[in-house]
Amino acid sequence: MPTLHNELYGAMVLSSRAHAKIVSIDTSAALAHPGVKAYYGHKDVPGNNVWGAAMFDDEEIFASEEVHCVGQIIGVIVADSQVIAQEAARKVKIEYIDLPHVVTIDEAIAADSFIPLTKSIVKGDVDAKCAKVFEGQTRLGGQEQFYLETQVVLVNNKGESEFEIYASTQNANETQAVVASVLGLSANKIACKVKRLGGGFGGKESRTIPLACIMSIASYHTKRPVRCMLDRNEDMAISGQRNPFMGKWKVGLDENNKLVALDTELYLNAGWSSDLSVAVMERALGHIDNVYYIPNVRAVGRCCRTNIHSNTAFRGFGGPQANVIAETYMTEIAERIGMSQEQFREMNFYKEGQTTHFNQELKDWHLPKGYFQLKEKSNFDARKAAIEEFNKQSKWRKRGISLIPTKYGISFTALHLNQAGAMIHIYHDGSVLLSHGGVEMGQGLHTKMIQVCAEGLQIPLDMIHIVETSTDKVANASPTAASASSDMNGMAVKDACDQINERLEAYRAKGLSWKEIVHHAYFDRVNLSANGFYKVPDLGYKWGENKGQLFFYFTMGAAVSEVEVDLLTGSHTVIRSDVNMDLGRSINPSIDIGQIEGAFIQGMGWSTTEESLYFPNGRLFTQGPGNYKIPGFQCIPQEFNISFFEDVTHESVKTVYKSKGVGEPPLFLGTSVYFAIRNALWYARQENGHPGSFSLSLPATPERIRMAVGDSIAESSKLEAKQGE
Ligand code: MTE
Ligand code: LUZ
Ligand code: MOS
Incomplete structure (x- = not known):
């Protein structure tokens, strides 16, 4: 948008400590900088300095007494230009007294640092008799949304207490509401407008709001328009990412290897405030079954409060995280009982009319049908046999293949948002x-x-x-x-x-x-x-009672991926991916195919190359494209086929023209690349004297892949890779 008359720029003053008491703030040098108009902090908030994106109001717009993460906003410098504002913001001197901090899920568990709302879904009796019981743990990392357009806000003070906010937000309504509260005005004085976003991917569902509030405060006091667009480093450091997860699972089978019971504890890394994390956990709990019928389930979810940026929505919103944990227990158990991956999955698929652990009946349940269509179309069995042959001939390059299904519940878990x-x-x-x-x-x-x-x-x-x-x-x-x-x-x-x-x-x-x-x-x-x-009709799930409908319907699909892994370097190539999905009667198949491709690549990046790392002092290490690797052109599957389920009914689907939601459901299918890599490693490990099951944390970066090969080079240089949480 062109510059407005008299426009100013706001640059944030950020905490450099993970957890500390603020002793003093000295703005004199910053204010003496030519071109600087003002500094505003918590004392300058006309209305409420506290807000929250969902269930808890636990976030300050400007930190008052304490800071809770590196990058938390303490104040804003308003100046004539971006360069001046940013330079001056760096001149604000802050004295701190450091307090103890936690960064990872494990540290939070040890320190008993949780958001005080534990969610759970319990069905049947998890202590039911099982012929075999398996236990394990799955860890998966965060993910930066990496929208091409970073967070940006322009606020125009129109006089008469009217404010117009142009914001890169997925949530104009909540922006309006929170800005009104922060300025101490009523919502009818605030208008929030969004032309379009250069990508949001969940990262702009709530995390644009603080920026909008701060620019509104600046515009309120200066009576001039104020703009701020985060640069990439700032955006990555402060605006939150996908919640990393850790899942502990205990799974029981009967004598025929049918799933009987799942007892699981899920932990996510929420960061310093609750934001949407409890809702992310709700969705995760509802996706811990993936596509498998388990009559007895106890799933408990806890959100760890840590001293990093506040983690938030990212395409899938806890669904992919839970699906990864589900497919990990399926994979590892198949290996431990010595059954083929596909056979173990197929015999445990839900059937039409069965109910999930949250007691929702599955209608128009076409996953098995679509899965087998894909298996045939992708020539899965023949390619699997060819891979076995290839792997016998090839010592340092191994191929792997995976066939991974998903279902995704469509509806907000918070009823009122529907x-x-x-x-x-x-x-x-x-x-x-x-x-x-x-x-x-x-x-x-x-x-x-x-x-x-x-x-x-x-x-x-x-x-x-x-x-x-x-x-x-x-x-x-x-x-x-x-x-x-x-x-x-x-x-x-x-x-x-x-x-x-x-x-x-x-x-x-x-x-x-x-x-x-x-x-x-x-x-x-x-x-x-x-x-x-x-x-949206029919909804009304009651947590605790485990009754009422949680989702309006499910979008489902499956993917096959084949990879070749270079065992010496840990790098890999995706030879081919095929995706088959049920999108009802698509309103626009071209758009939907684009959505499937984009989501798949994001899921692939999340589970392979994208790794968020933190210094022990809580500072984000992977703060720009230089050391955070999103997929590039050469990462795209060399052959990439997208199709829709054929010959299926949609009797129960009551949506507009019977189309189905597509944006998030395919993301998890991108992890089929991870599972294919894991499969290639399985062959390598067999050869290197490590038959049987193994764990491979996500993302499967070259380092992790290399170390999992199990050859003498890897064994002799074993150093535990630092987890991505
Ligand atoms: N596709 C593009 N190109 N850019 C985006 O930011 N966001 C995704 C998905 N597809 C996104 C995208 C996310 S996180 C969601 S929830 C859906 O789009 C939201 O839009 P929809 O409800 O219209 O599918
Ligand atoms: N946001 C939200 C979401 O507030 N509730 C949800 O259930 C949800 N699901 C997916 C993505 N964003
Ligand atoms: Mo998408 S994570 O629901 O914005």
Whole structure:
């Protein structure tokens, strides 16, 4: 956006300590810097200095007495330009007294440092009799969202206590609400507007809000527009990442190797504040079964409070983390009982009509069908045999293959968020201005909403325009998240179309063109605007009671990946990946294929090359693209095939045009690359005298792969790799 008249820039003053008492703040040198207008801290907050993204208000906008992580915001320097503001911000001198801190999940457990809300799902009796019992532990790391556009906010103080906020947020409504609270104003004075995002991936579901509040405070006091766009290092250090997880599991089988019981404790690293972490844990608990029927389950989830940036939503939101833990216990148990991976999975698949551990009946359960379609299409059995042959011939290069399924529950686990609104204005020339509650972040939501509107009003796509998402067009919108935005906003758009169609019915009956209809209706004084609304029906899960529906439906799919691993360097190449998914009746297959590809690559990056590391003092080590490796072009599978389930019904799916949410569900399937790498390592270990099962923490970086080969070189240089949490 072009610079506004009189615009200022805000640069944050950040904590350099993981946990400390603030003794003094000296801003004199910073304020003496030419071009600097002001410094604002916690004493300058006109309203409430405390907020929270979900269940707890446990975050200060500006740290007052104590800091809880490196990068926590203490104050803001406002200046004429970005360079001046950043330079001056570095001149603010802060004295601290250090306090004890924890960085990892293990340290938090040892220090008993948890967010005080433990969630659990219990069904049946986990102490039921089992023929065999297996135990293990799975660890997986965080992930930086790495949207191309970093967090950015521009606040315009319009006078008369009115503020306009342009923010890179997936959550305009909550931005409006929290800014109002922080400024001590009512929500009707604050408008938050979003044109589009250069990617969000969950990282802008809540973590843009503090930035919006701070720029609003600066704009409030200076009475001028204030902007801030984090640079990449700042963004990575302070705006939070995917929650790392650790899962302890104990799994019981009957004498025929059917799953009988799962007893599991999940831990996530929340960082310094609760943010969305408890909701992430709820979703994780609901995905710990993946696609397997387990009659007796006890799943307990605890969120560790640590002294790192506050971790947050990232595409999948705890679902992929739980699915990884599930597929790890499936993989390791298959190895321990000496059964083929595929056979052990297939015999434990849910069947139509069975209920999950959260007591939801599976309807239109086509996972087994789609899985077998993929197995056949990808020529799985023949390729597996060919890999065995290849591996017999090749000592230092091994190939591996995996076939990994998933199901993903669509709905916000927080009931109230499952609502959406839309607004349609038809102008006298027949053109339509469409607004809905969702944000466009590259996922194609606006395109789909225009399609729904065009279908609803029976007019061409090019007569409809969406300008932006704005809290003054659609109020109380939920975040654009949980892959539910097409479903929910689509229904709200359809509702608005239905209202208008009812009013225009008489004109349509006359066989008039659209322009004529609108023209006549206008002169007859017919209301040509409509406000659509939708609430997702049937939901209402009760935690603790384990009753009521948690998800509206499930999106499901499976992936096959084949890799070749260089055992000497630990590097790998993805030879081929195939994905087969059930997306109902897709509104836009091109967009959906793009979503599957993008999510898959992100899941692949998370489970292979992307590793967040911290110094023991709590500072993020992997703070830029130089030492945090997202997938590049050469990482993409050399052959990459996407398809949809064939020949399946969607009787129970009550969404708009029976389409299904797609944004997050395929992400987990990217870990099929990790499981293929693990499979290649299994062959290597057999040869190197380490038959049987083994654990491989995620991500499978070259270092971890190399050390897992089990050859004499690796054995003689064994150093425990530091965990990614
Ligand atoms: N695709 C692109 N290109 N950019 C994004 O930021 N975010 C993902 C997914 N696909 C994202 C994306 C996430 S985290 C979610 S929840 C969904 O899109 C949200 O949009 P939807 O509800 O319209 O699917
Ligand atoms: N956000 C949220 C989400 O607040 N609740 C959810 O259940 C959710 N699920 C996926 C992604 N974001
Ligand atoms: Mo997506 S993690 O629900 O923004």
